Amino acid sequence: MFRKIAVIILCVSSILVGAQDYSASWKGYFSFYNVKTVVEGNSKIYAAADNAVFVYDKQTNDIHEITTINGLSGETISTIYYSDAYELLVVGYENGLMEIVFDNDNDVLTIVDILDKVTIPPTSKRINHFYAFNNLVYISTRYGVSVFDLERLEFGDTFFIGNGGTQVQVNQTTVYDNYIYAACAGDQGLRRASLLDTNLIDFNNWETVTTGSFIAVTTQGDNLYAVRSDRRLFKIENGLFTELIQFGDSPLDVQAVNNNLVVTTRNNMFVYDTMFNLVSQLDIDSNFTTQYTSGVADTNYMFVGTRDFGVLKVDLFNTSTIEEIHPNGLLLNRPFGLQAEPNGLWVTFGEHDLWYNPYPLNSRGISHLKHGEWINTAYSDLFDAKCLNKISVNPFNKNQVFISSFFNGLLELNDEIPTFLYNETNSALESLVLANNPSYVDIRIGASAFDSNGVLWVTNGFSEHQIKSLNPSSNQWKSYSIDQIVPEPALNHGFKDIIVDNNGVKWMTAGYSYGVIAFNENGGNPKMKAIYSEEQNMPFTFSTAIAMDKRNQLWIGTYRGLRVLYNTSDIFENDNIQVNEIIIEEGGIAKELLFQQYITDIKVDGSNNKWIGTSDSGIFYFSADGQKTIYHFTTENSPLPSNVIQDISIDEVNGVVYIATSRGLVSFLSGSSSPFTTLEKAYAYPNPVRPNFNIVEDKVKIKDISENVNIKITDIEGNLVAEGQSRTNQRYGGYNLEIDGGTAYWNGKNLANNIVASGVYLVMLSDLDTYETKVLKIMVVR
Known part of the structure; x- marks a missing residue:
């Protein structure tokens, strides 16, 4: 039970948020070369990279990824721990966030107690280490030690163990002979408290075993070891410290696993038995020039995390036998x-x-x-x-x-x-x-x-x-040269985007003073014009993104909002160029779309819809005219690793939207694709539609259709079931038959809004420009 002492109690209950599995529509592309922490559990190796984890099964050699697609936050990982007893992985972050990943399902619990605690400075919330004893996990942080109950999935007490109850950085904890030991930085020494004492939140019940700065403390069977910041490892018996070794480099990771004591430095990994005999030593291999970060060992192999090669699997007794382990990334x-x-x-x-x-x-x-x-x-x-x-x-x-x-x-x-x-x-x-x-x-x-x-x-x-x-x-x-607009080279440091339109005009975002520049070489007599001024209705002179849509309208992103140039054909002839904001209605109030937003990128998909990235608000997906927000993805409702969008690129053939963020790369399967010039390759899938297919939610797709097409779906007797037209039944409009660029979507419902019965249905395609026609057959089995 918590004691209500405001100074030293972290929180009264754990705040748990269930994370969603996004694997149906999203895919993650993460790098696993830089591994920070390696732990073992359940015959598996768990390796934490920057903001994702991979799991290596030692028996099958299979590799499984755990990323934002599975529900991780995308924040920077600092440490991990696996509990065999509870079959779960605990992930700790630089910002104090905790997440728990369960083995038997896709649930990820997000625990924000430390992250949200206002009395802890943000710079002190880093989670340094997890140590489990019985059902409790002791969390070493930069402010002290917190306790988390794995049985009840809630926080317990927090211990501020510095002199006078001050916050001190704890790098690692362990339990030995009914005492909890804490390795403290900043000359705060090695401290301990009796687990038999029910009042450990009282700093007076913590004693300083010895002074100095300590990197690690761990228990190996009946042995207690501590590592001081001067690279010396001590064995502690009856309160006496016996120095066993001074390492050449500072230990980065000290673990007791499988009756082995494993010490990892940037250049070496050492494995000791219970008598502190050196079982094996791994030095940097010339074929793997890197730095080591963390490691574990079993009876046959060492598994060491590296900065550049993921995890190296090394034969314990023949260290020249090395295997590189990480997902392809x-x-x-x-x-x-x-x-x-x-x-x-x-x-x-x-x-x-x-x-x-x-x-x-x-x-x-x-x-x-x-x-x-x-x-x-x-x-x-x-x-x-x-x-x-x-x-x-x-x-x-x-x-x-x-x-x-x-x-x-x-x-x-x-x-x-x-x-x-x-x-x-x-x-x-x-x-x-x-x-x-x-x-x-x-x-x-x-x-x-x-x-x-x-x-x-x-x-x-x-x-x-x-x-x-x-x-x-x-x-x-x-x-x-564009000196008519930019008189001196030093006045324009760079260009974020350049596009070439159908008339051969080059459009460029021109640094932070000249907005958008239109340029045409014009047979040696160049034409150029800039759009940047307030008189032209630009919200800011600093343009940051441009895109030409399929109606030859120029979409302009700036440091302070969005504009559209609706008529681009007369850019050089028109002396009164004006760009326009997009006005939307929100709650009955007229508002400017993306008002004052710093826009980082704009891309147009096959349906002429717009993907717009921002510097801190994630990514928006708008209808062709910007009047409807189809999606707004952030770290809160999607697997985006960050709300800072760096770049967007679209595979228009497959409808895949790639999104680069400041913390990683993901993609979203939008389903939108570019139309074809003919109906020759049009087809429908799945076909047949089987009973286990959710036709209403997942929809039948009619692919590779032309740009201006009419579609009628009838039953085998010719009764009309559904009808749509490219410029009318657009996607996200709530129609039973929706058309999005080169793909149409049918939810299996008829004109009476009922799901159709089993049978054969005819899809009649008519191109309204060329009068080309094509008929497809779809079999529905219910």
Whole structure:
């Protein structure tokens, strides 16, 4: 029972939130190379990466992922613990959040007691370690020790064990001879209290065993060990400390598992038996240049977490036998640039900040999802190209890819192989010029896009000619200045987006002063115009995203809201260009859509609907005109790892929306696809519709239809069952037959709103533009 002492009691009951399994519509793409913590339980190895966990079954060698798709929060993990007795995994986070993952179902319980406690400073809420004794888990944190009951799934007492009841950082706890020991940082010593004492919340009942700063304390059978911050390991007997060893590096992880004492440093892993005899020692292998983080061992193998290779499985007695264990995944959980393709995705990780500053420069590779498998290319294989960001795939040669470097130029890959780096010495690309250091080279290549002729257009910020074009077939470069709008290169540091419309006009987001720039080379007599002023109804001069929809309307995201240019055809002739906000009705009140929101990206799907990412509010999915919010996904109602959206890219063939966040990459199967030019390939699925198929919820899909189509569904006798037309029965309109781009959805209901009986149904497709027709048959079995 809790004692009502405000200073030292954390909370009176655990706040539990059941997390949802999102695997039906969502998919996660997480990196598992950087493993922070490794634990063992239930004949499995549990490894925590940045914000996800993978489970390795030692008997079957199967690997299972636990991510935001299964209900994890996506926050940064600090430690984990597995309970064999209760068959559950406890996950602790840097921010104090706790989550419990149960073995036998998909439930994840989110526990926010520590996270929400206002009397604990946010910087002190980090969970450092879990230690279980009987049904209780002792939680080591930066403020002290909290107790969680695994039987009742609720918090117990919290112990502030510093002098005078102050908060002290506890790195690890253990129970030995009916005492709980706490390894404290900051010269707060090794402290203990008797478990027979029912008043451990009273700091006076905690005694200091010895002074100093302690990294770890653990129990191995009848042995009690402690590790001090000076890298010395002690055995404690009858209150006496016996130094056994001083490690060359500071121990990062100390665990007693399977009668072994396992100590992991960044360069070594040591396994000791109950007599402190060294059973095995693992040093850094030349084939796996990395740093170790955490490890466990059984009677045959060591399992050590690494910074770069997931978990290494090493023979206990032949350490040259090493197996790399982790799920297939991308390089990092910090995706920055995306480019989708049918059944694939390119990912870069080269960040720059809001003001187009790439420093400190990062040296990261690239990842390519191809037919369900990740192909990762390390930075060392990319001609030392730093800060890789935007990606363009040649529409006439899908195996040729260009990736912008915001420091080194433009990287070309062919058939997955980096083949050339364009820079100031071998192309028209230009470096910025520093008056005090004229030899310094910094080539800021950002947004890029192909036009309909296969010419690649790239933006070259901080340079005299900020627009460049490359014809890959002839290797011919051309350069263009926009000094009519940007008089000095230093006034425009970069471009977030560039698109080429059907008239060959290049539209660019131009840094934080010039809004959107329209440019056309016009046969050597360039035309250009900027949209950024208040008089043009722009909410801010800083444009951050643009997209041209299927009606040739330009959607503009800014640092402070959304605008649309409805008529783009007369951009150079019209001297009174005006952009418009979108006004929606909400609760009977007229409001501006995304008022004052910092918009990070805009993408248009096959149905002309809009996906709009924001800097802190997740991602929105709007109808074609913006009047209806179809979805608004955040970390609260979806598996988004973060509400900070970095980039969006859509596989229009399969209706997959890829979403890069500041903490990871996920995708959503929207079902929306681009229409086809003919009805030749149209088909329906599932077909037949079997009794176990939920036709009302999951719907029959009629795929690969044309843009302007009429669909009639009749029974075999010709009685009309359902009818729809592309421009009328749009998706999310509540119709029994809805049409969304290249796909139609039938919920199995007839005109009387009843589910149809078993039988054969005819789907009659009519293209309203070409008069092409096609008839499909669907068998429904109920």
